[in-house]
Each structure stands twice: as structure tokens, then as C-alpha cells.
Amino acid sequence: MIDDIYDKLHKWMYKAMHYYRYEATPYDHLDMFFEEYQFSSGDRLVDFGCGRGWVALYIHNRFQIPVKGVEVDRETYEQALKNRAVYLENHKHISAPVHFHYGAAEDYKVEPEENRFYFFNPFSVHVFKKVTSNILESVMEHRRSVDIILYYPTPEYERFLKNKTPFRLVKQVSIPETGDEYDKFLVYRY
Numbered sequence: 088m089i090d091d092i093y094d095k096l097h098k099w100m101y102k103a104m105h106y107y108r109y110e111a112t113p114y115d116h117l118d119m120f121f122e123e124y125q126f127s128s129g130d131r132l133v134d135f136g137c138g139r140g141w142v143a144l145y146i147h148n149r150f151q152i153p154v155k156g157v158e159v160d161r162e163t164y165e166q167a168l169k170n171r172a173v174y175l176e177n178h179k180h181i182s183a184p185v186h187f188h189y190g191a192a193e194d195y196k197v198e199p200e201e202n203r204f205y206f207f208n209p210f211s212v213h214v215f216k217k218v219t220s221n222i223l224e225s226v227m228e229h230r231r232s233v234d235i236i237l238y239y240p241t242p243e244y245e246r247f248l249k250n251k252t253p254f255r256l257v258k259q260v261s262i263p264e265t266g267d268e269y270d271k272f273l274v275y276r277y
């Protein structure tokens with residue numbers, strides 16, 4: 088009984104420390120980013136910490152590629168499913184699939200075809216390290232070029248990718264209108 092309570096408390100504290108809250112990437116910022124960065128028809132995107140799914144749906148609509156969102160919060164995930172249902176009802180002409188997966192990003196097994204990974208400040212760098220290591224493991228099994236796209240990146244994420252991984256920064260798109268130095272997109276490539 089005490090062990091059970093302790094275990095639940097431990098899990099709650101872990102989530103409070105490492106999993107960040109929902110906030111959507113503004114669509115006008117995505118518009119600016121995609122003036123300078125494009126997906127190709129063979130690409131497959133995963134949004135880690137997809138929230139209500141708006142980024143995945145935006146990209147599906149704009150590039151017509153398969154998209155997936157991974158979300159750990161049950162209520163937020165269910166909202167993503169509802170948004171997906173309404174969206175698909177109005178976009179039957181796009182055949183590429185849209186999937187939302189309920190679970191922790193760090194437990195998600197990256198699929199061999201997935202090659203574009205999006206993060207808007209979803210979790211601590213501790214969790215990000217695990218997710219990046221899963222991506223690299225998948226790349227070692229199925230060799231391919233992959234891009235990690237960071238929106239509103241923290242210096243910890245940047246330092247980790249630069250110093251501890253083979254990913255290299257290939258693009259930076261700032262959003263000068265906001266006057267916020269963190270308001271930018273960074274693309275890292277392997």
C-alpha cells in the first residue's frame with residue numbers, strides 16, 4: 088500500500104518535472120518557417136508532444152504527407168482525435184494518413200520510414216535525449232537522412248544536439264516580429 092502510494096507520487100513528480108504543458112505553435116509562424124523549409128512527397132513527419140494535433144494537421148494539409156503525433160496527456164490526445172475527425176471529414180481528397188498515438192515520446196518506437204521530427208518545447212532535455220537516442224537507433228537499423236525541427240528551442244536542447252550527437256544545424260528561421268530571441272525554428276540534420 089505505502090509502496091503503491093510512493094510509486095504514484097514518484098510518477099507524478101517525474102511528470103511534473105519533465106513533461107511541459109500544452110501550447111500550440113502559432114500558424115503564422117509555421118507559414119513563415121515553411122517559406123524557407125519544405126517537405127518532399129516521400130517524407131514522414133512525427134510531432135513529439137503533438138498536443139491537440141494542429142501542427143500535424145497543418146503539415147498534412149500543406150504538404151499532403153503522412154503525419155503522426157505522439158501525446159502523453161490523455162485529455163489532450165482525445166482532443167487531437169476529435170480535431171482529426173473533423174479535419175478528415177473536410178479533407179477526404181488527401182490520401183496520406185494522419186495518426187495520433189497516445190503515450191510517452193520516450194517510449195515511442197520510431198518507424199523505418201519516419202524521417203522528419205518536430206518538437207515544440209514538449210519536455211525536459213532529459214526526455215529529449217532519450218527520444219533522440221531512439222531516433223538514432225532507428226537510423227542505425229535503417230540508414231536514412233533525418234531532420235529534427237525545433238520550434239522555440241531551449242539552449243539545453245541546442246547544446247545537447249551540437250555537442251553530443253551527429254546532428255548538424257542546417258537552417259535557422261527567426262520570427263523577428265515577436266522580438267523574442269527564442270522565437271525561432273532550427274533544423275538539425277543527420
Ligand SMILES: C[S@@+](CC[C@H](N)C(=O)[O-])C[C@H]1O[C@@H](n2cnc3c(N)ncnc32)[C@H](O)[C@@H]1O
Binds near residue numbers: 110134137159193
Ligand atoms: C508545447 S506543446 C506543443 C504542441 C504541438 N507540438 C504544437 O507545436 O502545437 C507540448 C505537448 O507535449 C506534451 N508532452 C509533454 N511531455 C510528453 C511526453 N513525454 N511524451 C509525449 N508528449 C508529451 C504535452 O502534453 C503538450 O501537449
